Amino acid sequence: MRYFSASIIAIILLFSQGCGPGNNSQAEGSEYTGIIEASGITSYQYGTHTLRTENDFYALKSDSIDLSIYEGERVTVQANTINGYPVDGGPVYLNVTEVRD
Template identity: 55%
Template sequence: MTACGSGPQQQTKEYTGTVKPAGITSYQYGTHRLETATENFALKSDSIDLTRYEQKQVTLTATSIEGYPIDGGPAYLNVISIKE
């Protein structure tokens, strides 16, 4: 049960890896991807231009987007903040 009638809380988490353009994928979601040492994530952001961070090692804060992964793709993250 949530307090004050609010919806589910989006939990933020930090991820570290290299930002790459999404390119052609079988899963068709995300504008970019984050490659970490152990897994890949599809990325999008409503407030940050992810193209500025392409090919750079970053630590980003993001929330998981509900309903993903689909079509055998990776988890889908909404990036809230990013630092090099």
């Protein structure tokens, strides 16, 4: 019985490690290059800005950077994808952690 109880506790601990609230991004630190614009009114209603690359379009937010100072500029951003997106036919949602001109 002790072995069974210890096994159950070990399994619960293993599964709980990846399910916490801090685990909200899929790809850590990917780079994207394009032009940042204010998002304005959109059908998908998420993100403060957008990034248009040669082939793709992304919704952006940042917890630490004022993206408005880069509006209209071609930049490279380092960002993490946010789980649960895209929704409502919108783009991939990125949390920007670094911007380079």
